[in-house]
Structure formats: C-alpha cells, structure tokens
Amino acid sequence: MDIKKSLKDVVVLVAICSFFAVVLALTNSVTAPLIEKQMAAAADEAYMAVMPDAKGFETVDLTGLTLPATVIEAKRETSGMGYAIKLETKGYGTGMILIVGVSADGVVTGATCVTSNETNGDEKTYGGNFSGKDMAGVEAVELIAGSTMTTKAYRSAVVDAINAATILGGGSADLRTEEEIVNDTLPAGEGKFIKFTVVDIDGNIYTYDDLSIKGIYEATNGAGYVCIVGKDYVAFDADGNILSEVSAENKEIIDNVIAKISANKLTNVDLAEFSGINSLITSVKKTESGIFVIDVNGEGYGIKGDMDGYTHGNGEYIRICVTLSAEGRVIDSVVLSHSETPDYVKDNLEDGKYNSNFIGKDQTESGKVNVVAGSTLSTRAYKQAILYAFEAYVIIEGGAN
Amino acid sequence: MNKNSKLWIVLKGIIAENPVLVLILGTCPALAVSTSIVSAISMGIAATLVLVCSNVFISLLRKIIPDTVRIPCYIVVIASFVTIIQTLLQAYLPAIYTLLGTWLALIVVNCIILGRAEMYARKNNPLDSALDGLGMGIGFLVALLGMAIIREILGTGVINLTALGFESITIPVLSEYNIPILTSAPGGFLVYGILIAIVNKIGPKAGSEKRKNFSCEGCPSASICGRVSCSENAELVSASENNTLVEKEEA
Helix, strand or coil, X not given: CCHHHHHHHHHHHHHHHHHHHHHHHHHHHHHHHHHXXXXXXXXXXXXXXXXXXXXXXXXXXXXXXXXCCCEEEEEEECCCCEEEEEEEECCCCCXXXXXXXXXXXXXEEEEEEEECCXXXXXXXXXXXXXXXXXXXXXXXXXXXXXXXXXXXXXXXXXXXXXXXXXXXXXXXXXXXXXXXXXXXXXXXXXXXXXXXXXECCCCCECCCCCCCEEXXXXXXXXXXXXXEEXXXXXXXXXXXXXXXXXXXXXXXXXXXXXXXXXXXXXXXXXXXXXXXXXXXXXXXXXXXXXXXXXXEEECCHHHHCCCCCCCCCCCCCEEEEEEECCCXXXXXXXXXXXXXXXXXXXXXXXXXXXXXXXXXXCHHHHHXXXXXXXXXXXXXXXXXXXXXXXXXXXXXXXXXX | CCCCCHHHHHHHHHCCCCCCCCCXXXXXXXXXXXXXXXXHHHHXXXXXXXXXXXXXXXXXXXXXXXXXXXXHHHHHHHHHHHHHHHHHHHHHCHHHHHHHCHHHHHHHHCHHHHHHHHHXXXXXXXXXXXXXXXXXXXXXXXXXXXXXXXXXXXXXXXXXXXXXXXXXXXXXXXXXXXXXXXXXXXXXHHHHHHHHHHHHHHCCCCCCEECCCCCHHHCCCHHHHCCCCCHHHXXXXXXXXXXXXXXXXXX
C-alpha cells in the first residue's frame, strides 16, 4: 500500500470538506436569521388563521404549568382576546398537530390541522365544526363515520385546548381522563374497571337506550359501578345504593340504570338437569326476563391445528361468551380468551368484526353466516360455538331431557 | 458551426446533447417537477447554478483531486453548492423553496451534474467547464419547460403563478376541457416519450455520421478492467482509440 498516495487522498478530501464547511457556515450565518424570521412568521400565520382578529401573539412559557398532555405550545394574543394553543394528538396515525384558538370566555375561535398522517383526510376540514362553540358545544360535535378515530382525537384535542386556555387565563379545569375520574368516583374499585355496553364480566346484561349515558364502568372486584350521565359521574354499589352525588336532572336516568342492572342479575343453570347439551358448553346463566348468557369453548386453531392437522396452538380453546335474548336471538358475543394466531384473529374476533354478523340473528340465520377466509379455523370455531349455545338454549327452554 | 468554439460548448447542451431529451439523464426531477411551469423554471435555474458552480470548482481542482477519491470529492462539492442554493432560496425566495420541496435537495443526486463533472469538468479548463455547465443547465431547463408547458396548460388549463405572488392565468376553453392525466405520472411519461421522439426525428444528429466511441476513456471500469472485459472487442477498442472507427447512422 502506498502510504504517501493514501495520505494525499485523505488530505485533499479533508481540505475540500473543510473549505466547504467554512463556506456553508458563512452562508448559514447570513441566512439563518432570515429563515428564523420567516418560520416565526409562518407559524404566526397558522395562529392568525384560527384567530383572525388577533393583533399579534406572544409565546407563553409553559414551564411548571399542569396542562393537558396534548398541549405543546401556547401563544397569548397580545390584546387579551384569548389564546392560540398548539396540540399534538394521535388519531388513526400519530403526529396530528392542531392549532386551536380559544377566546377569553372559553369559546373556540377557530381550529385547523397543521400536519397529520391520517388516512381519510377529514381532519383537514373537521376544524370548521368547532368555531363559535363553547365546551358543551364542542363535546356535542358529531364524529364522522369512517373517520371515527381521527375526529374523536380532534374533538378531544379541542376540549384540551379549551381547558388549557382556561388554565392559562387563571381559571381551573378538570384535566383528569375519563378513567381517572371513574377511579376517583369509586375508590373502592381499586382502579380496576371495565367498560361494558351489554355484557359485563359476570355476564350481567345492561342495554341502555338513553343517549345521555356516555358509558358504564364496572369494578372488577364487585365494588360497584360508575355511570357517566352527561357531566355526572355517579357511583353505585352492586345493591343499587348510590354512593356519590347526582344532579336532580340525572337522578331518574340513574335510577333506571340501577333498576335494569338489578333486573338482569344472572342465576346459574344446573346443566346436570339437562341431557344433550354439548360438553363444550361450560356454563349457562339466565336472567329473570329469560336472557341467556352461555360460556362455550370453541375448537379453533389452538385445538384442531392447521388445515393439514400437523401443527396447532398451545391446546387452548377459544372461550366465548354468547348472550341470547328470551326470543332466541343473539344479543352479543365476545371472546374471553384464545390462543389463536394473533394476526389472523385480531381483525375478526378480537375487534368484534366477526361477531357483529350474528347480532339479532336466530339459530337458522346464524348457521348461514360465512366463515372468514384466512381465519377459517378460528371463525368456524366461533360460529360453531354460537350454534352450540343455541342448542343449549333450545334444550333448556324446551326442558328437553 | 465550429465544434471547437465556445458557443458550441453552450449550444450542444441545449440541442444536440440535451441532457433530458437526448442523453436521457435527470428524468426523475424532470417528470416530478414538470407539472408546473413555475416549478420547472425554478428547478432549471437551480440546477444550472449548481452545474456551473460545481463544474468550475471541479475544473479548478482537476489536477489536484486524486483519481481514487474523485467521486467523493465531486459529491462533496455538488452537495455543498446544492446546500448553499437551498439555503439562499429558503432565506430569500421561500415560496420557490416550498414549491420545489424535496426535489431541491435531490439535485445532489441528479445524474447530469455528476455526469458532467466526471465527463467534462475534470478534463477541461474552468471556462469551458462553466460554459458546458451553462449549456447543460439551459438544456435541462428548456426540456423541463417544454414538458411543463404541455402538462400544465393541456392538463389543467391554468398557469399557476401563486408562488410568484401573482394571480393564476386561466386559459379559456382549456380550463374546462383539459386532459388531467397529463399532470399525473402516466401523462408525464407520455409527454416525455413524445418529446424524445420529436427530438430524435428533427434533431441535428439525424443523417449525420456518428463516431462510435468504444474508447476506455468513457468506461467507468477503465481503471480496474485491464481491458479484460473488452477482449472480445479488442479490435474495435484499438480502432476507436486510433480514431479510425466511423459508423454511419441511419437517417
């Protein structure tokens, strides 16, 4: 190896790099202030877009302030009109950055999406729905079907912006998440809650038609429930005793919820009294009104293996809970546990896509539901489990021996 | 025209050896940026500046830069000039900077620039290299502009001048009856292909003798090959190097 030649190569390369490093540094020193000014003006332009009457903005130092986690920057309008808040949230994709203008009295002056990675593009125009609305109006803005995750994140961010503006303006706002408020409302739940719409962990049924009910949380330790009605978080125990404050306007709704939950308490059915019930049925419970909740084991990939029968999962069933109405139609069904191949079942079974095919159907109609290609074993097991549940229902209802 | 004249050095880059339509170089930015007249002109000017500056600098250092590290050196030079132009645009013409977007930085990997540095600047004096860069740059701009005129006017019927701070120009009839596919990739390829065909047909090379160059000088493997790859063509290589090989091109 010719050392002198190699050395010359290195020296020339380093010399050229050094020369241009200096040139670039000089260029940068001249242009950097201009570029910075332009970027600030461009950023201000976005803020002006959400607060058109603003005279100017000054950045607020957020150090030491407790604000919603989505807030990344806040600017105070110089004449006291309010605040423009920059937030980063996550819809279907990550990195959705919004700027929301909020007036001094908590009304949204404008909302715009600066950058996003969403798929449908609805976030580019959704902001127009919030102008002129206060917190209640913002929370009432409807989501867009097909862009639920995007618009839900957007709406939630606008709520955060109003809360942030309130705090920055010297007021106070409840920044707790829904789950945190539920935990605080029923501390006896020890922080372990599940949200249910139809069937709870014990299979108790509740279906609610009142649209003011935003959700019901059940403490998994049996301590009780928290029902969200409008802005009220109301806790009550398993016996229906109300444990927290409830406003007069929501009292009747809460009483109805408690009554429905109580009326749908389940009692076990002794399977030994009936013959002909498939051995894969592990338990049957029934309400006074005739609703059945049936736990079934499905023989999917975990048990049967692949189509050639050579390989299979770890030998576990798909545990399914099926809820049938007194008239013999599917109210709901849910996977409790499985050892199926995650990639195949996630979209179909875990996210409830497949089970939605059975809702409202009777035994004959359920038998006609197709299995899903690519998850044949799993969905076939699911469908068979529902049919076994129907068989058990017929036997028990018919009192067959 | 005297092919040794300075004027010919410039002109050949525009017509006879147009980088986009004859040499088929720089097709990526050509297709991407030629959807709008303003962006085509902007890209053309930016590329021309980089070409001229890099050619001059490389020509000045042609006797100093060793063969073994010439490509990295060229890349450093080209990338530096691109960065300078990018920064200047961002500072003084932000609308154009935004319009060109990623394609501005990608001038670094534009084959035309590295190609001319390798094929011309390292073998010629700075003045000739600058003229070559100017000719090639103008040729690139002309090709892009030609494509952009067809694609924007026939494709949208509107000449978008908002990046320059002016109102867009709406062309009667075409604004209502246009060919939208021209603004997309398939349309771009179509326009590109048609322009190449036209240039091939009516270009100055048609019917003329063409010296076919098998010389090792133009071969990228020259320094490592030892003529092994060309052993089958040894006669052709020797004839070419002796300037005795001439092939008549079909009219």
